[in-house]
Amino acid sequence: MATEAEQLLQIRQQIDTIDEQIQQLITQRALCAKQVADIKTQGGRVEAVFYRPEREAQVLRAVKARNTSVLSDDDMARLFREIMSVCLALEQPLRVAYLGPEGSYTHAAVLKQFGSFAQPVPVSTIEDVFKVVDTNQVDYGVVPLENSTEGAVTTTQDCLISTHATVTGEVELPIHHCLLGQSKQLHTISKVLAHPQALGQCRTWLRNNLPGVKLEAVDSNALAAKMAQEHADVAAIASEQAASLYQLNILKSHIEDAQNNTTKFWVIGRHAPTPSGEDKTALILSLANEAGALLRILDSFAKRNISMTRIVSRPASDQKWDYMFYIDITGHQQDPAVAEALAEVQTNARFFKLLGSYPVSPLN
């Protein structure tokens, strides 16, 4: 019987051989990515599009479909997410704006979607994310769209109406909030800071555990954490990562009222993805205030067997009691049935804006 040391030596030799093979294969893959970049810039093309979300979705879906290993489909996909991230960085390091500061949930969404080789660019507000994308200061932007507890993020909804950017992807992130502060005791807290969405997501916990404590809305949860560094009696609602980043204590974790609390983010950019095989299309419209107007829109999709995955209404800014409808459907705008339905919807709508078609996210 081999000793423990002998057994370990043998298996570690196997690991060394496998690592060498993996390394060679990653090198070969990176060289292919470089060739892809050369092809994309052939003839001195200035506006080459390096990041291809539809191709990335296809690669990750294929990884998950053929996975039979001891690793879960999602973990395997995450490893390949990183490999593609470093390959893309060889072609072009992507600058991705997000609602900062560092350590915000939107920052986590950027890393999930683009991997750790992208260059995250923090900006102060959701409006600024749209602005820097619209003015070509970054390649992409990530904005929170909707939370499973609190509903649509209204600033994002409003910015979508006027932006020139197109929606290029979606990211879902489970959100677990912590109460952070310099203190370790709840009774020393006189004020809690957070983004309004987070205050809403923790409403019951705050009422039960910090009754009478002042609640104050700020631009982001990570900013709240940053501000809590300055006052001993101030606490912030933010992520576990923000606690270590801003050197704060976790007074209480999992303070969200719904345990499956999830936020959906959208990626916005200037280059529309082509069909990936499993896509969604997003649009905004408003309707004349007349009988059957919404029914006609729904029918354009239903009769072509197109599912609506989301419909949200928001008051229009220019006209009292008029509404904008934010609709997501399955399929890509280049699919003939979707193109036909969209053309019909457009003729029945008072205002119509196509926000874009994007791949359904393969990352859970």
Ligand SMILES: O=C(O)C(=O)C[C@]1(C(=O)O)C=C[C@@H](O)C=C1
């Ligand atoms: O296939 C491409 O167009 C590539 O650029 C290669 C690659 C990859 O590493 O697989 C890298 C970046 C793109 O976003 C998609 C895929």
